[in-house]
Amino acid sequence: MVHGTLRVAFLHAPAAASLESAQTPGFGQALGAASVAAALIGAGLCAPSDLLALSADAYPEDQPFLARIEAFNPDIVGFSLYSWNSARLVKIAHALRERGYAGFIIAGGPDAEGLALIDDKxxxxxxxxxxxxEREFIGWIESVRNATGRKDPCGEAIRCSAPDLAKIPSPWLTGLFDLKPGASIAWELTRGCPYRCAYCYEGRGSDRLRPMPAPRLEKELEVFLEKEVAEVFVLDPTFNVQNNRALEILAFLRKKAGSRVHWNFEVRAELLNPAQVKAFAALPCFLQIGLQSSDAQVLAGIGRTLDRGKFVENCRLLDSQGVVFGLDLIYGLPGDSLGGFLKSLDFALSLAPNHLDIFGLSVLPGTELWEKREELGLDAENEPPYALRSHYSSPGRQGFSESDMAEAREIAQATDYFYSKGRAVPWFKAVVEASGMKASAWLKGFSCFEGYERQANPRHGDIEEAQIGWARTVFGQPGPKARFASLATDMIRYFGAWSRALAEGEKTILSLAYHPETIELAASAGLARLIRNPNFQRQPCKAEIGPSRKGPILRLLK
Incomplete structure (x- = not known):
């Protein structure tokens, strides 16, 4: 039984270290768990000192992790489950029971659905x-307190209704996050999603958009600025779904934060308009856009649409205004094939995104795809992250075999390495067009290149050498394309040095076969067009590219 003030431990694990690195151990990215913890404090059930938040990533070994939990002596241990952490955290919960923990063990988070539906633990x-x-957890505690005896754990699933956001306390204003200068954080402006994508957890929740109260957001932003937060990831699934609200928030952020914070938004490309793009351009920000596939028929099968013309138009508009954006793709979608995925890859790269995130399909429990997996012929893992192994062919489609999935995975990893981590966007299109290859063929070839060394955290300089090695392989074959080799090499080195001056503050001295003006012209006009010019010629030179207060600076050396 639970009486008096509670002691509660919340356990989580981040998706990536980036949002954790600037913060002390605590709730980290686990905003949902922190919101529940704030509700406990608001209900008077515990004080901040009665809460413990632990990231599993801080404990590579299970024994120290378990010992830390037990030393806190909590009445309740809560697990914040996501597809990337469920396997380990459920294992920890099982170990707690085996070691004699007699308190209450609960679970929440997106992958709690998988636990409730298919996990025998x-x-x-x-x-x-x-x-x-937030609301149901408080109610459950009251029911446990009023019960006449302790029930044996049975994995009871409690479907929660959407709370009134004006009545739940803010974890940021409750002091649950110990923010340090330079922190990267996640911020929730709105709950709910009007879209019903068949693969997504968001499609299970309310389709009614519920904004956080404006006074709360104003106070939270004041905290972020006071604590010198450097980067904010806005969690709204589609930030620009309500045009007027998006414009109001962007104006508010511009007025209050100026250039002190870098913002990250998820948006729908077709909903962008000139006013939105102008507002985004006034902020230091990055936009992530979910394309998923360029095939309208495939998208229709997962509850999505694509206005191809509008999508292209608005991506071009972002580019013209200097708004940095990235795109998402998914391989393994029902009705798609390896060939279809490669067409989507070509379409995405034609828009010159700053980076391209490519994911294999996960058939998440509780989603529409999970419910229709047999009907759609989806063969997926039953354990997190529920990765698709293959899916059967459908009329007029080849489907994805296991070998197709493996090949798509290799191409996705090569794209991330060569294009995204390689910061290839300034020169990629011009160089690939000169080769006569499609972008997907270029990257597929690179995925098999012996100079491509797969590393978890490669240095940009190492990636650049692999890029140059592949370009020389492509252009080094006898024939008319051979004349592009040295110019392509110069372009990769020149723009690579520029990116390192901007991102790492690094100075690079280059020995170039062509003048920097020629290199920049080649990137915009194309290598083939430039080389056909009768006045085109080599102009060997040395150049230094380094950082300055106003950004990268070029200096020609004698």
């Missing part, structure tokens, strides 16, 4: 909360 949990749990 769910019986060690006293309750599994599905959805926004």
């Amino acid at each position: 769910k019986g060690i949990f006293d309750a599994i909360f599905l959805g926004e749990a």
Whole structure:
């Protein structure tokens, strides 16, 4: 039984270290868990000192992790489950029970759905909360307190209704995050999503958009600025779905934060308009756009649409205004094939995104795809992250075999290395066009290149050498394309040095076969067009590219 003030431990694990690195150990990225913790404090059930938040990533070994939990002596241990952390955290919950922990064990988070539906270990949990749990968790505690005896854990699933956001306390204003200067954080402006994408967890929740109260957002932003937060990832699934609200928020951020914070938004390309783009351009920000596929028929099968003309038009508009954006693709979608994925890759790269995030399909429990997996012929893992192994062919489509999935994965990894981590966007299109290859063929070839050394955290200089090695391989074959080799090499080195001066503050001295003006012209006009010019010629020189207060600076050396 639970009486008096509670002691509660919340366990989580981040998707990536980037949002954690500037913060002390605590809730980290686990904003959902922190919101539930703030609700406990608001209900008077505990004080901040009665809460413990631990990231599993801080404990590579299970024994120290378990010992730390037990030393806190919590009444309740809550697990914040996502597809990337469920396997380890459920294992920890099971180990707690085996070691004799007699308190309550609960679970929440997106992958709580998978635990409730298919995990045979769910019986060690006293309750599994599905959805926004701030209100139901408080109610569950009251029911446990009023019960006449302790029930055996049974993995009871509690479907939560959407709370009134004006009545739930803010974890940022409750002091649950110990922010340090330079921190990167996640911020929630709105809950709900009007779209019903078949593969997505968001499609299970409310389709009613519920904004956080403006006074709360104003106070939270004041905290971020006071603590010198450097970067904010806005969690709204589609930030620009309501045009007027998006413009109001962007104006508010511009007025209050100026250039002190870098912002990251997820937007829908077709909903962009000149006013939005102008407002985004006034902020230091990055936009992520979910393309997923360029095939309208494939998209229709997962509850999405694509206005191809509008998509291209608005991406061009972003580019013209200097707004940095990236695109998402998914391989393995129902009705798609390896060939279809490669066409989507070509389409995405034709828009020159700053980077391209490519994911293999996960058939997440509780989503529409999971419910229709047999009908659609989806063969996926039953354990997190529920990765698709293959799917059967459909009329007029080849489907994705296991070998197709493996090949798509290799191409996706090569694209991330060569294009995104390689910062190739300034020169990629011009160089690939000169080769006569499609972008997908270029990257597929690179994925098999012996000079491509797969590394978890490669240095940009190492990537650049691999890029040059592949370009020389392509252009080094006897024939008319051979004349592009040295210019392509100069372009890769020149723009690579420029990116390092901007990102790392690094100075590079280059020995170039062509003058920098020629290199920049080649990137915009194309190598083939430039070389056909009768006045085109080599002009060997040395150049220094380095950082300055106003950005990278070029200096020609004698």
